[in-house]
Amino acid sequence: MKLTRRSFLTAVGLAPLIPQPEPQAIIVGTGYGAAVAAKRLGEKGIKTLMLEMGQSWDQKGPDGKVFCDMLHPDRRSMWFKDRTEAPLETLLWLDVVNRDIERYAGVLDKVHYPNMSVYVGRGVGGGSLVNGGMAVTPKREYFEKILPQVDADEMYGTYFPLANKNLRVNTIDRTFFETTEYYHFARVSRAHAGRAGKKTTFVPNVYDFEHMRKETLGEAPRSATAGEVIYGNNHGKASLDQTYLRDALATGNVTILPLHRVTRIQPGYRLTVEQIDTDGKVLRTKEFSCRYLFLGAGSLGTTELLVRARETGDLDLNEHIGQGWGPNGNVMTARAVPTGFRQSTIPVLAIDDWDNGVFAEIAPMPAGIETLTALYLAITDNPERAGFRYDRNTNTVTLDWTSEQSRPAVQKAKALFDELNRSNLTTYRYDLFGNNKAFSDDFTYHPLGGCVLGRATDEFGRVRGQQNLYVTDGSLIAGSVGANPFVTITALAERNLARILTEDLNR
Numbered sequence: 415m416k417l418t419r420r421s422f423l424t425a426v427g428l429a430p431l432i433p434q435p436e437p438q439a440i441i442v443g444t445g446y447g448a449a450v451a452a453k454r455l456g457e458k459g460i461k462t463l464m465l466e467m468g469q470s471w472d473q474k475g476p477d478g479k480v481f482c483d484m485l486h487p488d489r490r491s492m493w494f495k496d497r498t499e500a501p502l503e504t505l506l507w508l509d510v511v512n513r514d515i516e517r518y519a520g521v522l523d524k525v526h527y528p529n530m531s532v533y534v535g536r537g538v539g540g541g542s543l544v545n546g547g548m549a550v551t552p553k554r555e556y557f558e559k560i561l562p563q564v565d566a567d568e569m570y571g572t573y574f575p576l577a578n579k580n581l582r583v584n585t586i587d588r589t590f591f592e593t594t595e596y597y598h599f600a601r602v603s604r605a606h607a608g609r610a611g612k613k614t615t616f617v618p619n620v621y622d623f624e625h626m627r628k629e630t631l632g633e634a635p636r637s638a639t640a641g642e643v644i645y646g647n648n649h650g651k652a653s654l655d656q657t658y659l660r661d662a663l664a665t666g667n668v669t670i671l672p673l674h675r676v677t678r679i680q681p682g683y684r685l686t687v688e689q690i691d692t693d694g695k696v697l698r699t700k701e702f703s704c705r706y707l708f709l710g711a712g713s714l715g716t717t718e719l720l721v722r723a724r725e726t727g728d729l730d731l732n733e734h735i736g737q738g739w740g741p742n743g744n745v746m747t748a749r750a751v752p753t754g755f756r757q758s759t760i761p762v763l764a765i766d767d768w769d770n771g772v773f774a775e776i777a778p779m780p781a782g783i784e785t786l787t788a789l790y791l792a793i794t795d796n797p798e799r800a801g802f803r804y805d806r807n808t809n810t811v812t813l814d815w816t817s818e819q820s821r822p823a824v825q826k827a828k829a830l831f832d833e834l835n836r837s838n839l840t841t842y843r844y845d846l847f848g849n850n851k852a853f854s855d856d857f858t859y860h861p862l863g864g865c866v867l868g869r870a871t872d873e874f875g876r877v878r879g880q881q882n883l884y885v886t887d888g889s890l891i892a893g894s895v896g897a898n899p900f901v902t903i904t905a906l907a908e909r910n911l912a913r914i915l916t917e918d919l920n921r
């Protein structure tokens with residue numbers, strides 16, 4: 415083999431900066447906002463490169479499956495952890511929920527900050543690989559409150575319907591819901607809510623409910639009915655690799671590089687990128703350049719890159735970068751109630767008490783046994799927001815959320831579930847979240863904000879003070895959206911891209 419400079423430097427692992435051919439646009443990340451940008455740029459004929467730090471989840475493991483399930487987690491479950499970190503710590507105070515695993519580029523990450531941990535998806539498809547698929551269009555009144563600068567008529571008339579269509583959102587057949595044992599748990603919570611005078615509402619999803627119905631009849635491969643969700647679904651779910659990203663790739667103008675982590679953004683734009691292997695080893699450091707840069711690395715990823723760029727002097731950015739972050743008021747709680755041992759992992763019903771600031775999804779707890787658990791993930795109207803801080807010594811970015819800031823969320827959730835317990839003579843479960851807590855208020859599935867629309871960026875996601883630099887993900891939304899966020903992130907990205915493509919890329 416002829417030893418070129420490049421192969422020599424690569425072989426000796428010196429991680430040199432290797433210049434790459436230049437695409438017109440680069441997108442960092444492959445989650446919702448990024449996938450919308452890729453489809454729209456690709457359709458416009460713009461050569462686009464997507465850089466994703468996680469894997470492309472298209473290879474089967476030794477068990478013949480791409481993803482592992484929640485009851486038998488292996489190294490595929492989590493992003494470089496020694497042990498799984500499921501939202502429940504224990505069951506009956508017993509350490510039976512989590513397992514030791516090999517460190518590996520798994521699909522679910524839990525990022526830890528001092529008083530708040532954030533779950534995020536890692537891989538081509540971002541959060542769509544691990545989420546519950548709940549596809550909720552927020553209440554218009556609340557949307558108008560949190561995003562006043564966005565034309566709500568246009569969103570509700572055009573972009574929410576467009577996002578729902580492209581994401582393949584569907585709703586459960588009511589007869590199936592009322593009769594299948596897999597939703598007994600949801601019917602129980604509905605009855606209990608009713609006794610407390612609270613209403614429930616069906617929630618659409620991107621999981622194909624016809625596939626699920628066939629699963630229950632043994633006519634389709636099982637996924638939702640086989641304990642698969644937060645570590646990935648092998649079947650049934652229309653994750654982004656099957657929708658927006660597939661469309662983007664079909665244009666022939668979009669390329670995706672998995673296991674490529676962007677670490678630095680310099681003017682031009684020049685990106686420093688580490689290519690890693692599935693053991694986390696840095697194989698090489700590359701440099702990419704582009705004219706148009708779209709940041710879709712999620713609320714944490716995008717904010718971290720821009721805070722670091724500002725604080726190290728790489729980019730001239732305003733003081734709003736790194737501000738306006740919130741956990742969408744997430745609080746998890748559970749009540750001691752028989753809910754059945756067969757449970758679909760896909761939530762379809764929520765207690766809608768938004769008049770009192772709570773929208774609580776009725777969550778499953780599929781354990782294969784009766785655990786006497788009615789589990790809920792409550793989205794609450796918590797007005798608290800936090801900022802990110804750069805630490806020069808470690809070159810890391812950390813979140814300044816305090817535990818007191820979770821209090822308004824817990825108070826609102828507690829008011830609702832105290833009512834449910836009173837009306838049904840039931841109690842909370844204290845054995846699930848550690849420290850005998852009935853409410854888990856120190857993690858979120860829904861990180862939002864950090865580069866808020868109209869402050870860090872203009873009204874369409876153009877980063878203020880920069881040319882051709884765009885934010886296209888959940889960091890645009892200031893900390894709360896009153897519902898599960900991905901439909902809003904998708905619709906907002908569609909709206910922003912439509913404007914950016916006409917005004918900026920026609921130049």
Ligand code: FAE
Nearest residue numbers: 443445446447467540541545546548676712715888899900
């Ligand atoms: P996101 O989907 O997080 O994608 C960001 C991507 O960028 C990821 O693939 C990262 O690996 C990648 N990335 C980050 N930093 C870098 C870097 N430096 N270099 C290269 N790549 C990078 O962004 N939402 C709902 O609406 N309904 C649900 O039912 C629901 N359930 C959830 C359940 C779980 C367990 C979790 C974790 C989340 C859930 N969510 C749900 C939240 C939803 O998935 C989330 O709001 C969106 O995925 C956020 O979309 P973004 O485009 O902001």
